[in-house]
Amino acid sequence: MTSEPVTYLKNILAVQNISGLITSEGYDLIDQEKLVTNHNQAKILARLVKEVGANNYNGGYADGRAEQAFEDGKKMGELLKGGTAR
Numbered sequence: 001m002t003s004e005p006v007t008y009l010k011n012i013l014a015v016q017n018i019s020g021l022i023t024s025e026g027y028d029l030i031d032q033e034k035l036v037t038n039h040n041q042a043k044i045l046a047r048l049v050k051e052v053g054a055n056n057y058n059g060g061y062a063d064g065r066a067e068q069a070f071e072d073g074k075k076m077g078e079l080l081k082g083g084t085a086r
Helices: 004-015 024-032 039-080
Strands: none
Touching: 004 024, 004 039
């Protein structure tokens, strides 16, 4: 049975629509190791999970934009040289 603070953590993340950032195995580990034992700890961990998720998303987005810019520049270079862009 999941402890009440871990259930509270799940609820916080669900309300923020980011509950998928921690797997069920992750919640089990948090519970088994008693990493969250009160509501304040649950709030803090929820905030950290949100920040890590946002940073991962933003980093991936930036990487994707950089790769797209490289591909666009490559195509533009081919066009300027009179080649064909693919």
